[in-house]
Amino acid sequence: MSEPHRVKVVAAPPALAIETSGLTKRYRRVTALSECSMVVPEGRICALIGPNGAGKTTLLRMLAGLAAPTAGTASVLGGTPRQDPAFLADIGFLAQEMPLYRRMSAADHIKIGAHLNSRWDGESARARLLGLDIPLGRAVGTLSGGQRAQVALALTLAKKPRVLLLDEPVAALDPLARRHFLGTLTSAVAETDGALTVVLSSHLIADIERVCDYLILLTRSQVQLAGDIEDLLAEHKVLIGPKKDTGALAATHTVVHTTTTARQSTLLVRVGGPLIDPAYEAADISLEELVLGYMGASAAPAYAGLTTVAEG
Amino acid sequence: MSWLVWRQYRAQGAIALALLAGFGAVLIVTGAQMASQWHSGLASCAASGTCAKLAQTLSLGSPLGRDFVLLSNLVPALLGFLWGAPLVAGEVEAGTRAYAWTQGISRTRWLLVKAGWLLLAAAAWGGAVTALTTWWYGPRNALYASAFQPNTFDTQGIVTVGYSVFALALGVAAGALTRRTLPAIAITIGGFIGMRLLISEVVRQHYLTAVTAFYNPLQAFAPPGPAWTLQQGVMDKYGQVFTGGNGPEVNGVPFSALPANCQKFIMIDPGTMTKTSLHAAVTCMQASGFRGFVTYQPASRWWAFQGIETGIFLALAAALIAAALVVVRRRDA
Numbered sequence: 001m002s003e004p005h006r007v008k009v010v011a012a013p014p015a016l017a018i019e020t021s022g023l024t025k026r027y028r029r030v031t032a033l034s035e036c037s038m039v040v041p042e043g044r045i046c047a048l049i050g051p052n053g054a055g056k057t058t059l060l061r062m063l064a065g066l067a068a069p070t071a072g073t074a075s076v077l078g079g080t081p082r083q084d085p086a087f088l089a090d091i092g093f094l095a096q097e098m099p100l101y102r103r104m105s106a107a108d109h110i111k112i113g114a115h116l117n118s119r120w121d122g123e124s125a126r127a128r129l130l131g132l133d134i135p136l137g138r139a140v141g142t143l144s145g146g147q148r149a150q151v152a153l154a155l156t157l158a159k160k161p162r163v164l165l166l167d168e169p170v171a172a173l174d175p176l177a178r179r180h181f182l183g184t185l186t187s188a189v190a191e192t193d194g195a196l197t198v199v200l201s202s203h204l205i206a207d208i209e210r211v212c213d214y215l216i217l218l219t220r221s222q223v224q225l226a227g228d229i230e231d232l233l234a235e236h237k238v239l240i241g242p243k244k245d246t247g248a249l250a251a252t253h254t255v256v257h258t259t260t261t262a263r264q265s266t267l268l269v270r271v272g273g274p275l276i277d278p279a280y281e282a283a284d285i286s287l288e289e290l291v292l293g294y295m296g297a298s299a300a301p302a303y304a305g306l307t308t309v310a311e312g
Numbered sequence: 313m314s315w316l317v318w319r320q321y322r323a324q325g326a327i328a329l330a331l332l333a334g335f336g337a338v339l340i341v342t343g344a345q346m347a348s349q350w351h352s353g354l355a356s357c358a359a360s361g362t363c364a365k366l367a368q369t370l371s372l373g374s375p376l377g378r379d380f381v382l383l384s385n386l387v388p389a390l391l392g393f394l395w396g397a398p399l400v401a402g403e404v405e406a407g408t409r410a411y412a413w414t415q416g417i418s419r420t421r422w423l424l425v426k427a428g429w430l431l432l433a434a435a436a437w438g439g440a441v442t443a444l445t446t447w448w449y450g451p452r453n454a455l456y457a458s459a460f461q462p463n464t465f466d467t468q469g470i471v472t473v474g475y476s477v478f479a480l481a482l483g484v485a486a487g488a489l490t491r492r493t494l495p496a497i498a499i500t501i502g503g504f505i506g507m508r509l510l511i512s513e514v515v516r517q518h519y520l521t522a523v524t525a526f527y528n529p530l531q532a533f534a535p536p537g538p539a540w541t542l543q544q545g546v547m548d549k550y551g552q553v554f555t556g557g558n559g560p561e562v563n564g565v566p567f568s569a570l571p572a573n574c575q576k577f578i579m580i581d582p583g584t585m586t587k588t589s590l591h592a593a594v595t596c597m598q599a600s601g602f603r604g605f606v607t608y609q610p611a612s613r614w615w616a617f618q619g620i621e622t623g624i625f626l627a628l629a630a631a632l633i634a635a636a637l638v639v640v641r642r643r644d645a
Contacts, residue, residue, distance in 0.1 A: 061410075065414070066414065066644065068644060083418050083420070088414060088415065088417070091414060092414075093410065097407045099407035099408045099409075099411045100408065100411060101406075101408060104320075112316045115314075116316065116415035116417050152411075
């Protein structure tokens with residue numbers, strides 16, 4: 001589906017690996033994801049951040065074709081997620097619990113993958129696991145959590161996916177295993193030379209900072225913030241100043257979140273122009289402050305558009 | 313995909329083969345024993361000219377052996393809950409569906425290949441069991457002419473193949489629907505036993521219209537060969553059927569239902585009834601239009617019934633697999 005308004009842009013817009021529009025998933029009474037519209041450009045490593053229950057898993061499962069949306073559309077590599085070998089060949093999906101057949105070995109899984117996938121690089125999976133000293137012949141149920149995660153990741157990468165969807169892959173791992181897992185992931189992404197798009201859900205901001213260059217913040221089953229992490233950090237400032245009316249400030253800038261003490265206010269603002277009020281002291285923002293500021297923002301979503309460059 | 317099925321089920325397949333071997337060993341030993349009893353019985357009755365009464369004088373094997381063979385009725389249900397119920401439900405419970413259903417094959421193919429191989433295995437296993445029991449029953453069928461009786465009909469011929477395939481398909485469908493192995497096992501066992509009882513007790517006798525033969529109530533009569541007798545009794549000239557009951561009776565007809573002119577031949581106290589008076593009463597009954605009748609399925613229909621029953625269970629299995637396919641495709645993983 002082409003979008004006419006993009007024709008006006010002079011520089012070619014980045015191709016989109018993932019695009020959702022009004023994507024909604026309702027279970028009997030619970031709305032797991034509400035009107036989610038977002039894009040992930042091709043070749044990005046995108047962090048999907050949000051508190052538990054924000055809808056991260058639901059979103060990823062719909063993108064992988066495991067669940068069907070109640071409303072809205074999703075497009076992954078230009079196609080609707082579906083139970084179709086041609087679509088599934090391009091998708092690597094890793095569920096949070098790293099499901100594998102516990103009584104089978106990594107070598108068995110590599111062989112299974114060869115039978116189930118038209119495009120399969122079992123050799124690289126084998127080499128990757130041997131490089132990590134993970135026994136290929138042992139039942140995966142007897143491996144440590146970190147080793148099992150590495151096996152699951154290696155198997156997912158062996159599919160040679162163009163979009164990799166990882167649901168909380170490091171949540172259950174200890175810090176060292178987490179570091180190793182993310183190391184494997186970044187080196188695999190580097191090998192593909194921009195052909196692989198990754199969406200990684202997590203609530204651990206430190207890990208994301210190390211690996212990701214794109215961010216989607218999901219809270220209360222809605223997208224609060226999305227964009228290139230560097231751009232987002234550049235566009236936001238922390239202002240510290242006296243406790244006073246912020247009306248004038250809000251005319252040019254978007255005040256995302258305000259914390260006040262007896263004497264001063266700390267404002268998280270999205271900068272919309274030059275900062276001229278000398279009463280405020282402006283400081284750069286860390287990713288953690290940014291994420292927590294948006295998560296804590298009680299106001300209506302400050303974020304409305306799809307890309308950060310479209311604003312201002 | 314087939315390799316995955318082989319890898320997932322090879323251990324269970326080996327167990328199934330071992331069970332089959334054990335079952336086969338018992339059947340071959342007891343079956344060979346019965347066959348030699350049968351042959352020596354035939355030889356001695358031919359020498360003494362008593363072969364007509366062989367069924368009364370010869371007893372084959374032991375009741376224990378027969379009960380053991382009746383156990384083969386449970387074999388299909390076993391397949392249903394050991395292999396069928398966890399086929400989808402097990403993958404849901406272990407979370408592995410998220411792995412299996414994001415590989416480069418459709419869920420349709422995943423289910424069809426997996427269920428297809430297991431259905432074939434179930435058919436082969438059921439076939440092997442029934443080949444053993446059918447051979448085992450050979451001398452008994454010849455001696456007791458009971459191959460059409462409900463218990464023995466169900467444990468030989470080709471019906472076991474149909475039962476096995478049905479039980480497995482039922483397990484698969486129940487597992488796909490409930491997504492949990494234990495409830496699926498309960499549904500499989502309950503559904504299998506329920507359907508088997510419904511078919512054997514209610515439906516089977518209607519596969520083909522039963523034959524009714526009438527005979528002189530003075531004579532004993534049995535349908536030829538190992539027929540399946542559905543009803544036997546005496547009918548008066550208006551078509552009312554008497555099959556015996558409580559109280560004094562003649563050939564199943566209560567005294568009170570006898571015509572007045574026949575009642576005089578017998579005393580009210582049956583203890584004093586003589587053979588002569590009974591004969592006179594029955595002759596009188598025949599003169600008043602009473603007839604003996606027997607409704608039965610002729611022995612020649614045995615294979616037709618095996619075929620129809622197998623067909624019914626295979627069709628049920630096909631419907632269940634189709635239902636499982638719809639559920640697996642439509643529902644979110």
